[in-house]
Amino acid sequence: xxxxSLGHNRQLAEKAHDIRKxxxxxxxxxxxxxxxxxxxxxxxxxxxxxxxxxxxxxxxEWEGRDRFYLSIGHYAIALYAVLIEAGVIPREELETYGGxxxxxxxxxxxxxxxxxxxxxxxxxxxxxxAIGACLGLKRKKSSSFVYNLLSDGELGEGSxxxxxxxxxxxxxxxLIAIVDVNNQQADGPPANVLSCEPLLDKWKAFGWFSQRxxxxxxxxxxxxxxxxxxxxxxxxxxxxxxxLMGKGVPFLETRxxxxxxxxxxxxxxxxxxxxxxxxxx
Amino acid sequence: xxxxKVFAAQDASxxxxxxxxxxxxxxxxxxxxxxxxxxxxxxxxxxxxxxIVGLTADLGKYTDLHIFGQAHPDxxxxxxxxxxxxxxxxxxxxxxxxxxxxxxxxxxxARRTYDFICMxxxxxxxxxxIVCALPGLTTGYGPxxxxxxxxxxxxxxxxxxxxxxxxxxxxxxxxxxxADHPGPVYMRLLRGNVPLVLDEYNYRFQLGKAAxxxxxxxxxxxxxxxxxxxxxxxxxxxxxxxxxxxxLHVPTIKPLDEEAILKAAAKPGRLVVVMENHxxxxxxxxxxxxxxxxxxxxxxxxxxxxxxxxxxxxxLPTLHDRYGISTPAVTERVKEWLGK
Numbered sequence: 001x002x003x004x005s006l007g008h009n010r011q012l013a014e015k016a017h018d019i020r021k022x023x024x025x026x027x028x029x030x031x032x033x034x035x036x037x038x039x040x041x042x043x044x045x046x047x048x049x050x051x052x053x054x055x056x057x058x059x060x061e062w063e064g065r066d067r068f069y070l071s072i073g074h075y076a077i078a079l080y081a082v083l084i085e086a087g088v089i090p091r092e093e094l095e096t097y098g099g100x101x102x103x104x105x106x107x108x109x110x111x112x113x114x115x116x117x118x119x120x121x122x123x124x125x126x127x128x129x130a131i132g133a134c135l136g137l138k139r140k141k142s143s144s145f146v147y148n149l150l151s152d153g154e155l156g157e158g159s160x161x162x163x164x165x166x167x168x169x170x171x172x173x174x175l176i177a178i179v180d181v182n183n184q185q186a187d188g189p190p191a192n193v194l195s196c197e198p199l200l201d202k203w204k205a206f207g208w209f210s211q212r213x214x215x216x217x218x219x220x221x222x223x224x225x226x227x228x229x230x231x232x233x234x235x236x237x238x239x240x241x242x243x244l245m246g247k248g249v250p251f252l253e254t255r256x257x258x259x260x261x262x263x264x265x266x267x268x269x270x271x272x273x274x275x276x277x278x279x280x281x
Numbered sequence: 282x283x284x285x286k287v288f289a290a291q292d293a294s295x296x297x298x299x300x301x302x303x304x305x306x307x308x309x310x311x312x313x314x315x316x317x318x319x320x321x322x323x324x325x326x327x328x329x330x331x332x333i334v335g336l337t338a339d340l341g342k343y344t345d346l347h348i349f350g351q352a353h354p355d356x357x358x359x360x361x362x363x364x365x366x367x368x369x370x371x372x373x374x375x376x377x378x379x380x381x382x383x384x385x386x387x388x389x390x391a392r393r394t395y396d397f398i399c400m401x402x403x404x405x406x407x408x409x410x411i412v413c414a415l416p417g418l419t420t421g422y423g424p425x426x427x428x429x430x431x432x433x434x435x436x437x438x439x440x441x442x443x444x445x446x447x448x449x450x451x452x453x454x455x456x457x458x459x460a461d462h463p464g465p466v467y468m469r470l471l472r473g474n475v476p477l478v479l480d481e482y483n484y485r486f487q488l489g490k491a492a493x494x495x496x497x498x499x500x501x502x503x504x505x506x507x508x509x510x511x512x513x514x515x516x517x518x519x520x521x522x523x524x525x526x527x528x529l530h531v532p533t534i535k536p537l538d539e540e541a542i543l544k545a546a547a548k549p550g551r552l553v554v555v556m557e558n559h560x561x562x563x564x565x566x567x568x569x570x571x572x573x574x575x576x577x578x579x580x581x582x583x584x585x586x587x588x589x590x591x592x593x594x595x596x597l598p599t600l601h602d603r604y605g606i607s608t609p610a611v612t613e614r615v616k617e618w619l620g621k
Binding site: 109110111117118119121122124125128129130131132133134135136137139140142158159162163165166169 | 334372374
């Protein structure tokens with residue numbers, strides 16, 4: 001690795017840290033939230049928004065932007081954090097997270113928030129919507145990519161696989177799916193709920209340019225995103241990212257049943273302090 | 282546990298009709314028809330408007346969208362037998378500036394893709410036009426293909442405009458009108474050789490508007506879809522018994538043309554009969570009844586619709602008689618209601 005890329009990834013590491021911290025601050029406002037997911041996905045979002053995607057924070061609807069589709073609406077807290085870090089949403093607005101008349105509702109909705117492209121929440125809709133967007137972009141001869149962040153639990157929705165077939169059928173080389181495999185859906189790990197492995201083989205069999213990386217390793221993520229963008233074949237691209245729930249805050253990483261974790265009122269500041277300490281070390 | 286049906290004994294004096302092709306024409310013998318009015322109207326519209334695209338879920342030929350596909354192959358998207366994808370992809374294309382017409386059968390749109398239409402299309406008011414064949418009882422294929430519940434299902438969806446055209450003219454004129462509408466639309470489709478009736482009535486389709494096709498002192502039919510054709514035929518038949526019937530055609534089910542319906546229903550001394558090719562639950566009949574109750578307009582009120590049941594398979598004429606939506610069945614019931 002060159003020193004330049006090390007420096008680049010140092011910047012990304014700071015961004016990922018800031019996303020985690022901002023998400024924890026929002027969690028503190030609401031007293032609860034899908035904070036473990038926000039912590040696990042922060043590295044993916046840092047690489048997406050501060051390395052891979054073309055976008056203009058001052059103009060979130062800029063026609064030439066890459067689109068980011070969040071189908072897992074409950075990850076909104078993480079996306080708000082990256083939108084705040086990117087300057088799309090003013091930082092002071094994090095105080096309104098999840099409150100009445102806030103632009104930052106608990107579940108991400110396109111009609112509420114600048115930079116939120118689609119309404120998620122009903123899982124299994126992001127990838128099929130992305131199919132249409134990719135077709136529409138090709139009609140316009142646009143060079144923009146559509147990114148869709150899915151989760152491993154979401155792969156249980158059959159509509160995702162309708163879309164997986166379709167993307168290869170239409171040779172959607174402008175589509176990059178990112179699967180957050182944190183191995184923890186609402187009722188437990190997918191192996192006990194609805195098994196989805198072997199994921200790499202499945203996506204390859206569906207005709208996708210497929211990679212699997214440690215989703216909390218910035219170097220690996222940068223390489224995977226670069227490869228996905230630079231790939232010259234006609235296949236749609238998928239990056240399967242193995243991540244750790246609660247990443248960055250050890251006492252949350254090990255907390256049981258952490259799909260929707262309980263964080264006591266006095267623990268938020270501890271979590272932020274631990275996060276800062278871990279990052280500094 | 283056996284779930285097998287018990288069949289009625291056959292009436293030996295009547296011929297046993299056979300189930301016709303998947304999509305039987307509802308045109309009567311010798312009736313004037315037009316071929317594929319939806320497909321041709323969409324081609325004409327797309328010639329003027331480059332943002333029109335067509336998507337289907339392996340039912341291009343069965344929704345007349347193949348005509349559009351032949352004329353505009355670069356704008357025709359065969360999405361495969363994947364209706365959830367069909368609706369979501371239409372939403373994605375609309376996001377990027379297209380005006381998509383998405384076609385399938387009404388059962389699949391209403392029952393299988395509701396959540397996708399709701400969250401990917403309607404919640405953001407995207408201009409997707411959902412056009413679906415086999416509405417109500419227009420196939421003898423059985424409950425898997427008989428959308429007797431689509432209006433009930435879709436009426437509850439906010440932002441969605443719902444259209445049930447009567448004939449080829451209605452469909453032709455509805456196509457550009459629904460394309461012009463800024464939000465999502467669900468339109469019931471008659472395909473193949475579609476009856477042509479309304480050209481004799483100085484009628485023009487207007488989205489959201491009902492039209493009084495004829496007036497009469499004794500009965501007011503408030504009808505939608507091809508039941509307007511049946512209402513016009515019943516009105517002719519009733520004249521022989523000196524019963525004068527008016528026909529108010531309501532092609533837009535939602536939003537309802539409340540003003541026109543109230544004006545016509547408030548005319549004193551008339552039996553109001555709502556007619557629809559749909560279950561008696563959740564369609565035009567209940568919408569009109571609610572409107573009349575809330576408005577303090579209380580005419581004698583009857584409702585011709587399909588029963589709250591999974592309907593039989595068989596030949597369409599047999600089934601339309603059996604469930605009371607054929608012209609003779611309607612005519613007889615109205616005479617009964619009037620005590621004649």
